[in-house]
Structures are given as structure tokens and as C-alpha cells.
Amino acid sequence: MGSVASPAAGARRRSRAVSPEIYFAKRIDNSRLVKMSDPKHNREMAMFFGTVVLLFLLVMVYAWQHFSAIECGYRVEQLRAQREGLVELNRALRLEEASLRDPQRIDLLARQMGLAAPQAGQLIRLDGGGDNTDPGTPVMARVSDSVRNLALVSPQ
Amino acid sequence: MTAFTRLRALLTKSPVHFRKALPSDSTRRIYALSGILVLWTGVIGLRLLDLQVLHYGDFALRAQRQQQRTIEVSPRRGIIYDRNGHELAMSVMVNSVFAVPAEIPDQAATAALLGRILNGDSRELLARMKASHAFCWVARKVDADMAARIRALNLKGIYFQKEPKRFYPKRELAAQVVGYVGMDDEGLGGIERQYDEHLRGMPGKMLISMDARRHWFGRVERQPDPGQNVVLTIDQNIQYIAERELQTAMEQTKAIAGTIIVTNPHTGEVLALANRPTFNPNTFNKVPAAFLKNHAVSDVYEPGSTFKMEPWLRRWKKNSHGRRN
Numbered sequence: 001m002g003s004v005a006s007p008a009a010g011a012r013r014r015s016r017a018v019s020p021e022i023y024f025a026k027r028i029d030n031s032r033l034v035k036m037s038d039p040k041h042n043r044e045m046a047m048f049f050g051t052v053v054l055l056f057l058l059v060m061v062y063a064w065q066h067f068s069a070i071e072c073g074y075r076v077e078q079l080r081a082q083r084e085g086l087v088e089l090n091r092a093l094r095l096e097e098a099s100l101r102d103p104q105r106i107d108l109l110a111r112q113m114g115l116a117a118p119q120a121g122q123l124i125r126l127d128g129g130g131d132n133t134d135p136g137t138p139v140m141a142r143v144s145d146s147v148r149n150l151a152l153v154s155p156q
Numbered sequence: 157m158t159a160f161t162r163l164r165a166l167l168t169k170s171p172v173h174f175r176k177a178l179p180s181d182s183t184r185r186i187y188a189l190s191g192i193l194v195l196w197t198g199v200i201g202l203r204l205l206d207l208q209v210l211h212y213g214d215f216a217l218r219a220q221r222q223q224q225r226t227i228e229v230s231p232r233r234g235i236i237y238d239r240n241g242h243e244l245a246m247s248v249m250v251n252s253v254f255a256v257p258a259e260i261p262d263q264a265a266t267a268a269l270l271g272r273i274l275n276g277d278s279r280e281l282l283a284r285m286k287a288s289h290a291f292c293w294v295a296r297k298v299d300a301d302m303a304a305r306i307r308a309l310n311l312k313g314i315y316f317q318k319e320p321k322r323f324y325p326k327r328e329l330a331a332q333v334v335g336y337v338g339m340d341d342e343g344l345g346g347i348e349r350q351y352d353e354h355l356r357g358m359p360g361k362m363l364i365s366m367d368a369r370r371h372w373f374g375r376v377e378r379q380p381d382p383g384q385n386v387v388l389t390i391d392q393n394i395q396y397i398a399e400r401e402l403q404t405a406m407e408q409t410k411a412i413a414g415t416i417i418v419t420n421p422h423t424g425e426v427l428a429l430a431n432r433p434t435f436n437p438n439t440f441n442k443v444p445a446a447f448l449k450n451h452a453v454s455d456v457y458e459p460g461s462t463f464k465m466e467p468w469l470r471r472w473k474k475n476s477h478g479r480r481n
Contacts, residue, residue: 019180073365073373091248098243098325103396 225364230320231357233341234383236334236348238392239427244334245348245437247320247341251303253294257285259313266311270294273305296339297321322348324437330395332450333388333429336437345440345448347386357383389425394418398428406432415452 099105207215236245253270260266263285271278274295284292295302297319306314322337335346343352360380366372398416406414411432418428429452435443449455 019182021180070373074371077372077375088249091246094243095246095248095323095325098246101242102326103329103393104327107396107400 223365223367225366227362227364229360229362229377229380230341231359231380232320232382233322233337233357234355234385236355237385237387238390238395239388239425240391241387242326242392244326244330244388244390244392245322245324247322249318250297250299250321251316252296252319253298253303253306254315254317255285255292255294256290256313256315257292258289260285261312266314269309269311270306270314273302273309274298326392327436327438328434329392329399330388330390330429331434331437332431332448332452333390334437336440336448346450347388351386355383355386357381389420389427390429391427395428395430398430399432399434402430402432413451415455417452 233247235243235247238244255266257263264282267278267282267285270276271281276295281294294306294314298306303316307316320341322341324331324334324336331346333346335348335350336344337348338344341356343349343355348355358381360378362375362377364372365374398418402414402416405411414432416428416430417426419426429450431449431451433447435447440448
């Protein structure tokens with residue numbers, strides 16, 4: 001003859017099949033409870049938090065300066081390449097200028113333009129050289145010393 | 157049932173259903189997930205340990221080999237000036253073309269294309285590509301136009317490198333005096349050869365760091381010592397006049413060779429030294445070797461009656477000195 005199972009036994013059997021959970025039928029009012037503050041614990045937590053923040057900042061600064069240095073390296077190399085390019089361009093232009101100043105080329109161009117070499121007596125030196133003391137001899141124009149001194153005193 | 161729970165039941169007079177504590181499904185799930193996370197973190201940590209500690213040296217060495225290159229920096233060859241500062245010889249950087257044969261997918265086609273542009277033998281170029289996997293010259297010191305045409309082809313495995321090339325902007329002017337240089341900027345004649353060790357300079361070294369795209373982001377370098385400049389006593393205008401007159405005299409007399417030397421009698425400076433036949437030092441390898449000769453300094457020539465000046469001047473000087481005493 002079987003016995004009547006108690007409600008508690010039935011509940012136990014049911015609990016094996018599902019997750020055991022405790023339900024409080026009455027609402028709990030915790031408003032009267034006040035958590036006690038633990039200053040020591042709070043201090044420790046604050047120190048721990050500060051340490052973690054500091055460590056984080058250090059890592060960030062290290063990473064920032066590391067990648068900034070690499071970026072600066074790229075920029076420096078770019079500027080170096082630009083400078084070297086300009087220096088080379090300058091040399092190439094100097095070479096071109098030297099080539100254009102070739103006496104043979106200038107002589108050829110002059111003759112093509114109808115110019116000819118000066119004959120004897122046609123060459124007059126304007127820099128005051130030679131033994132020519134004729135007052136009618138042309139001289140090179142130049143600023144006299146008095147005018148130059150006046151310009152130095154009153155630059156306006 | 158704990159004391160607290162019993163107390164609550166008494167206070168609230170509410171039925172509390174509870175059972176003996178057993179691990180719930182959610183707890184098991186939490187444990188399983190935590191276990192997976194711990195395992196995952198452990199695997200990552202072990203891998204980090206392996207990379208950063210156990211094999212650190214090996215990987216650092218491999219990275220260094222990939223990222224760093226040592227390049228020898230050629231020194232800039234000195235400039236040759238005339239007495240008035242006009243450049244008679246100077247170097248500028250030009251492009252040289254080289255190939256990395258291992259990176260070229262079709263060497264035959266590439267060699268044929270380049271041979272057509274460079275007007276060279278494509279078979280010889282192909283043979284050079286096959287002889288080396290890492291590097292071979294395609295053409296050295298090409299002009300800007302040719303470099304632009306090759307660059308426009310955008311061929312895989314073909315790269316450019318800057319090299320200094322010697323230019324003589326005055327062309328044939330004082331060619332035998334100034335001289336000429338070979339492909340590696342070594343002096344082969346004239347002032348270029350005589351003062352080669354002064355003009356050459358000392359090469360430098362550069363240790364560069366580059367990324368995967370071959371962009372440089374750092375370098376440590378020892379600057380090369382540039383070559384010294386050489387200033388001649390030659391006056392380019394007097395030189396030109398001497399050469400022009402020599403050319404006229406050669407045409408009139410139908411001479412095989414000729415030379416004019418102009419010197420300052422007070423100081424002995426050579427103001428002009430002209431030779432015919434002459435050549436363009438920019439293309440010295442395309443003329444006969446006889447044209448490269450400086451007759452003024454290499455030929456033996458009897459002075460003849462011109463030497464009579466020497467004893468007469470000596471006697472005059474002696475007499476004038478005696479008259480003074």
C-alpha cells in the first residue's frame with residue numbers, strides 16, 4: 001500500500017528535475033539597511049584604481065611617443081628627400097647654365113644675329129684702364145663719394 | 157535552512173519554499189564559460205611567451221634583416237673650374253636602371269621590351285637576368301627621357317637608382333686638358349686622372365630602416381666626404397679663341413694635328429692649351445684613341461730657332477745686371 005507523498009517530498013522530487021531556486025513570496029524591504037562604510041577598504045580600492053589609471057596612462061604615453069617617433073621619422077625622410085631633390089635640381093640648373101654659357105654656342109648665336117668681333121681701335125675700356133688721358137675719353141658712370149655719404153646719413 | 161532564512165520566515169510569516177543548494181544550470185554555464193575564457197587566455201599567454209621570450213632573438217634578427225639596409229653613399233666628385241669660376245666639369249645625379257630577376261614574371265618579354273627602348277641587345281640582357289636572381293644592371297646612367305620611358309612601362313621587377321654622372325658643359329673646350337672619366341667616375345685622362353684622388357672624395361655609409369612598402373622611416377649615416385674642387389689657370393674665353401684660331405689654321409694648312417699654348421709670361425700660368433684634333437669628353441668612347449692625345453704635353457717637338465730667345469735673354473739679363481752694378 002502506497003503512502004501519500006507529502007507536499008515537501010513532492011517538491012523535492014520536482015526540484016531534481018528543474019533548477020532549485022528559492023522564492024520569497026513577500027517583498028523584502030531593505031530600506032532600513034545601511035551599508036557600513038569601510039574606510040580601509042575604500043582607501044585600498046582608491047589606491048588600486050589610481051595605480052591602474054597611472055599604469056594605463058604610462059602605457060598610453062609610451063605607445064603615443066613610440067608611434068609619434070615613427071611618424072616623425074617618415075616626415076623627416078620625406079623632407080630629406082625633398083631637400084635632396086632641390087639640391088639636385090639646383091645642380092642640374094647650374095649645369096644647364098654652364099652649358100648655355102659655352103663660348104662656342106654664344107659665338108655661333110652672335111654671328112647668327114649679325115654681330116662680329118671688334119676690330120682694332122673699336123674696343124674702348126670704360127673702367128679707366130690704359131694710358132689714355134684724353135678728357136673726352138668716356139668713363140664708367142659711378143656714384144660720387146659725397147652722394148654716397150649723404151645717403152648713409154639720411155637714409156630716407 | 158539557515159538561521160537567517162528561518163528568522164525571515166518568522167518575521168514575515170510567509171511560506172518559503174527552499175531546497176537543499178545544488179549547482180544550478182546558470183552556475184554551471186558560468187563555470188563553463190569562465191573555464192573557456194581561462195583556457196583561451198592561457199593559450200594566448202603561452203603564445204605571447206613563446207613569441208616575446210623564447211623566440212625573441214630570432215624574430216628580432218629576422219625583422220632587422222627585413223627592415224634594415226646598409227647602403228654605401230657615393231661621394232660627389234669635385235668640380236673643375238676655369239680661373240674665372242666657370243664650370244668645365246661637374247657631376248649630377250641621374251637614373252640607372254636595374255632589375256631584380258626573381259621578381260620578373262616574364263624575363264624574355266621584359267628583356268625584349270627594354271632592349272627595344274635602350275637600342276641594345278635584348279638577348280644579352282636576358283642572359284644577364286638569368287645569371288643572377290637578386291640583381292643585374294639593365295642600363296647605367298641613362299638620360300631623363302629614356303628613364304621616363306622605362307618608368308612609364310611600369311614593369312615588375314625593374315627599379316631605378318640614382319648615380320652621379322660626369323658632364324662637361326663646354327663640350328670640346330679644353331677637352332684634352334680637362335680629361336674624361338669612366339663609368340664608375342674614375343679619372344682616365346687629363347686633370348680628371350691627374351687629380352683623381354682629390355676629386356674623388358671618400359664614400360659614406362647609411363643604415364636605413366624601411367617598412368613593408370620600402371618607405372624609409374629612419375636612418376643613421378656617415379656623410380661622404382665630397383671631392384675637392386679644382387681651379388685651373390685656363391681662361392675659357394682665351395681657350396676658345398685659341399681653339400678657334402687653331403681650327404682655322406688647321407683648315408688652311410691641312411695639318412694632321414696642331415697645338416696652341418698661351419701662357420702668362422710673368423707667372424708662367426697656362427691661360428690656354430688647345431689641341432687639334434679634339435673630342436667631346438661626354439662621348440669620349442666614341443672617338444678614335446688618337447683624338448684623346450694631348451699633343452702639347454706628350455709630343456716631342458724640336459724647338460728649333462725659337463730656342464735662340466733663351467741665350468739672348470740670358471745675355472741681356474747679365475749685361476743689364478752688370479750695367480746696374
